Amino acid sequence: MKNIAIFASGTGSNATKIVAHLKNHASIKVALIISNKATAPVLQMAATNNIPTLLLHRQDFYNTENLLTNLAEYKIDFIALAGFLWLIPPYLVQAFENKIANIHPALLPKYGGKGMYGMNVHKAVHANKEKESGITIHFVNEHYDEGNIIFQASCPIDPQDDPSIIQKQVLVLEHQYFPTIIESLLLM
Ligand code: GRF
Numbered sequence: 001m002k003n004i005a006i007f008a009s010g011t012g013s014n015a016t017k018i019v020a021h022l023k024n025h026a027s028i029k030v031a032l033i034i035s036n037k038a039t040a041p042v043l044q045m046a047a048t049n050n051i052p053t054l055l056l057h058r059q060d061f062y063n064t065e066n067l068l069t070n071l072a073e074y075k076i077d078f079i080a081l082a083g084f085l086w087l088i089p090p091y092l093v094q095a096f097e098n099k100i101a102n103i104h105p106a107l108l109p110k111y112g113g114k115g116m117y118g119m120n121v122h123k124a125v126h127a128n129k130e131k132e133s134g135i136t137i138h139f140v141n142e143h144y145d146e147g148n149i150i151f152q153a154s155c156p157i158d159p160q161d162d163p164s165i166i167q168k169q170v171l172v173l174e175h176q177y178f179p180t181i182i183e184s185l186l187l188m
Helices: 013-022 041-048 058-063 066-073 090-095 119-127 163-187
Strands: 002-007 028-035 053-055 076-081 100-104 132-139 149-156
Touching: 002 013, 002 163, 013 028, 013 041, 013 163, 028 041, 028 163, 041 053, 058 066, 066 076, 066 090, 076 163, 100 163, 119 163, 132 163, 149 163
Parallel strands: 002 028, 002 076, 028 053, 076 100
Antiparallel strands: 100 132, 132 149
């Protein structure tokens, strides 16, 4: 059985789709859901699905390697970042080289990097009058949104589409592809 940990900071709609997609899977299990926000709805989703959770504290996360012990306890093989807003520290990138995937709501390398998350991305895409946007699923390294790209999917943008319309169209792609891409990476 391959065990996945999902890291999320907020709503967790991507995490919810991943959990649903892998429910009763023969060889892959969402073994742990981790958040940096005690009030994140994703933790409620975890409880509803009887998935263990872990709350991160910034000091511990960046100044100790205690998390590696927790991940080992749950025999975690792979990490999916599903709306996780903290930069992944070097010890974790190194311990899980090419085993951490992130989903970014834009077509990297454009519209990536520090501060480019959520609506900030879609507002920038809209301001630049882009004709398309989309998603990028990539391996994680020590820099925001710069790891090797695994998969991209795009969607057209009409001139009258405002940032919230763009966000909705991109979120559909996230939900459609992140679960199946994660599954394919674990089955390789
Ligand atoms: C999504 O837009 C995702 O691309 C980005 O953070 C957001 C997560 O949304 N990384 P949710 O918490 O999964 O609903």
